[in-house]
Amino acid sequence: MKVFFNGRLIERSECAVDIEDRGYQFGDGVYEVIRIYNGSFYTLNEHIARFFKSAAEIGIDLPFSEAELKGELKELIEANQVQDGGLYLQATRGKAPRKHQYEAGLTPQVTAYTFPIQKPEKEQQHGVSVITADDLRWLRCDIKSLNLLYNVMIKQKASEASSFEAILIRDGVVTEGTSSNVYAVKQNVIYTHPATNLILNGITRMKLLELFAKNGWQHKEKAITKDELLSADEVFISSTTAEVIPVTVIDGQKVGTGTPGPLTKEVQKAMQNSILSETAKPV
Missing domain, CATH: 3.20.10.10 (D-amino Acid Aminotransferase, subunit A, domain 2)
Structure with missing residues (x-):
């Protein structure tokens, strides 16, 4: 299965996050879950807009535009041939020595992957x-x-x-x-x-x-x-x-x-x- 990791589509087995990633240690990040029906996203624009808003609220400067991210996510569901399911999207502040405060200029870690959903x-x-x-x-x-x-x-x-x-x-x-x-x-x-x-x-x-x-x-x-x-x-x-x-x-x-x-x-x-x-x- 392919995953989107820091701007690249890679195999899930190749995806690795540093032990000092602030999302792992502090929950310092934001996320979205987006539904896929018939090979297409539902309310993609709204989810991505909220993703950027959440990131801005906690001071994470995402390294791409909304349009660029939407294009990458569409490539991801095509690569994984998803017809019905969901997509999980997450951004953390990035990796840094463990302390509550953080330095400016950290590189966000951005991950997305697809997963099956059983309709309730x-x-x-x-x-x-x-x-x-x-x-x-x-x-x-x-x-x-x-x-x-x-x-x-x-x-x-x-x-x-x-x-x-x-x-x-x-x-x-x-x-x-x-x-x-x-x-x-x-x-x-x-x-x-x-x-x-x-x-x-x-x-x-x-x-x-x-x-x-x-x-x-x-x-x-x-x-x-x-x-x-x-x-x-x-x-x-x-x-x-x-x-x-x-x-x-x-x-x-x-x-x-x-x-x-x-x-x-x-x-x-x-x-x-x-x-x-x-x-x-x-x-």
């Missing part, structure tokens, strides 16, 4: 159970950084509870999932946390907001409480790899009827149409 069709059709947990992450969740330890800990807790995801609660209000954005439907109005420093503004979230407006679905970027979440008529989550998944049980309590709701199903259809429109090959 069962979960999309039938819905999933989730748990809630305290949101104890740092206050710059808007940066898609490599610092995911708390997310990992809580996602594992959800897995051990036979749940698909954990929804995080900060100061009594719902922020997001460990690896997803969260939406609650009440009286046909869709609520989701506004795009502040307390959540990652997911690319799928941004696409869904466009689809809500396009389809005339009432929606508000407004924080809701845990009690409001538990009393919602419908709840769903979104992410690049999960797309749109209904939540039918929260902390052992049914959401609405305990089955995927009608508006959630309409959102799923709109999402699939969006994916097809962007990635379908001409006949």
